Amino acid sequence: EAGVTQFPSHSVIEKGQTVTLRCDPISGHDNLYWYRRVMGKEIKFLLHFVKESKQDESGMPNNRFLAERTGGTYSTLKVQPAELEDSGVYFCASSQVDRNYGYTFGSGTRLTVV
Amino acid sequence: AQSVTQLDSHVSVSEGTPVLLRCNYSSSYSPSLFWYVQHPNKGLQLLLKYTSAATLVKGINGFEAEFKKSETSFHLTKPSAHMSDAAEYFCVVRNRYSSASKIIFGSGTRLSIRP
Numbered sequence: 001e002a003g004v005t006q007f008p009s010h011s012v013i014e015k016g017q018t019v020t021l022r023c024d025p026i027s028g029h030d031n032l033y034w035y036r037r038v039m040g041k042e043i044k045f046l047l048h049f050v051k052e053s054k055q056d057e058s059g060m061p062n063n064r065f066l067a068e069r070t071g072g073t074y075s076t077l078k079v080q081p082a083e084l085e086d087s088g089v090y091f092c093a094s095s096q097v098d099r100n101y102g103y104t105f106g107s108g109t110r111l112t113v114v
Numbered sequence: 115a116q117s118v119t120q121l122d123s124h125v126s127v128s129e130g131t132p133v134l135l136r137c138n139y140s141s142s143y144s145p146s147l148f149w150y151v152q153h154p155n156k157g158l159q160l161l162l163k164y165t166s167a168a169t170l171v172k173g174i175n176g177f178e179a180e181f182k183k184s185e186t187s188f189h190l191t192k193p194s195a196h197m198s199d200a201a202e203y204f205c206v207v208r209n210r211y212s213s214a215s216k217i218i219f220g221s222g223t224r225l226s227i228r229p
Contacts, residue, residue, distance in 0.1 A: 044219075
């Protein structure tokens with residue numbers, strides 16, 4: 001089966017610009033999560049979708065970040081306008097609705113804001 | 115509330131010697147515990163998981179971990195390190211009885227292997 005796919009793998013943008021990250025979960029996985037690692041620090045939770053609904057968005061840093069999952073398939077994470085502190089690696093993960101399964105992560109998108 | 119503490123930010127061992135990466139957790143609920151590995155420029159890969167069955171869990175690439183409730187630990191071990199094990203390792207906890215709960219990462223341990 002195909003894994004979790006994220007693109008782009010790298011993105012370099014200027015401060016103030018907009019960037020959209022995309023995540024395609026494993027087919028059939030209702031749970032989709034976004035995580036972020038900034039400047040080699042801890043990997044932090046951003047938000048969680050169950051199908052198309054936001055289950056938990058307590059980790060979203062501010063209103064410059066907007067996540068969507070229309071139709072319950074792929075998800076996008078938009079940063080608008082981007083700031084320098086948004087630089088980091090953004091990971092997406094998906095899982096089945098079963099507590100005994102681990103999460104499958106994508107390779108991440110490395111975002112650099114200059 | 116849940117949290118994970120990885121006691122060492124960096125561990126260096128010689129090739130062929132044992133590996134021990136330490137992890138302690140705190141959880142208000144019965145935890146599921148995982149170890150993930152990230153090789154340079156790669157994604158996060160699941161090494162192994164504990165979800166309530168056997169307390170000694172075997173994973174890929176010869177790694178294993180033992181869940182010790184009395185010590186709230188889930189240390190990762192490998193009998194003999196290989197150069198390809200050089201990577202960053204993350205201990206992760208989640209609420210076992212909530213299929214939709216988010217996972218909490220430890221701060222990571224970077225493992226270096228000396229020839």
